[in-house]
Amino acid sequence: MTVTHTWSYEGTELAWLRAALAPSDDRPGHVVAELVPGGFAAYLRIFHRFEAADGSGRTRRWRDLAQESGALFHGELSHHRLRGADGPDGRPLWQPVDGEPDAGTRQALVRALTGTTGGRPVFFGYDLALLVRGADGPAVRSSPLDRLESVRADMTESHTYLVGPEFWWPQDRSWVVTSDYDLVSSYIGCPAELAERILAEPGIEALPVTLRTRVDFSSDHLNRPSEM
Incomplete structure (x- = not known):
């Protein structure tokens, strides 16, 4: 059962x-x-913060990765827009x-x-x-x-x-x-x-x-x- x-x-x-939170509406996102x-x-x-994928405990800030990626650092920034978070082979170097x-x-x-x-x-x-x-x-x-x-x-x-x-x-x-x-x-x-x-x-x-x-x-x- x-x-x-x-x-x-x-x-x-x-x-x-x-009770105080707004319900999601029909708009995307x-x-x-x-x-x-x-x-x-x-x-x-x-x-x-982003943490190193190698388990070393190193961290990085979003603003720094955005600058390296040529991205604007703003309130709706997505980590998917930060190229500096991935290595040349596409594997993540840094993970949020x-x-x-x-x-x-x-x-x-x-x-x-x-x-x-x-x-x-x-x-x-x-x-x-x-x-x-x-x-x-x-x-x-x-x-x-x-x-x-x-x-x-x-x-x-x-x-x-x-x-x-x-x-x-x-x-x-x-x-x-x-x-x-x-x-x-x-x-x-x-x-x-x-x-x-x-x-x-x-x-x-x-x-x-x-x-x-x-x-x-x-x-x-x-x-x-x-x-x-």
Whole structure:
């Protein structure tokens, strides 16, 4: 007998957030409004760094690869437009981290956000990344922001190869970070002052975006393959 589970947010801390996200429409692609609630003064795309495919732990930034590729560095840039990410034989030399920010970006983001949240608890939500692993429902953990890595370790111990968290937000809901499990960038909605702090943080590569900015891999209409 096949048993099916209904994925429900009822009674969870994720319920308000999921209800605040815009549904996908009939237009091609997907936009920031499907990932981050509306109503914030500023929105940013936070680029996950590229990691060396040889496992050496080396990383590179999108802006550098864009410059090498002759591509414009902008809020809808697709990694598929970056030739510097592949070697002469077409095999990837550099791969963008998907599903979650790389370790360096996470640490820098925690630094930038701590000035707003202090030691108050933050919610860390795991959603579709759990669904694809057969979980019965989403999970939310509450912890001080500087305990993010402990939360990640605990969740990974229970669910092998789990990425995330997919959502971070403080109790006052003054900002929301979304790291969709199959995207190569995270997105944040926040006050303007916090956005400026994040943009000024040297450990973070970010650009301003809007709720209508495309987030899918076919979003880049400024860097056409024929122009590269």
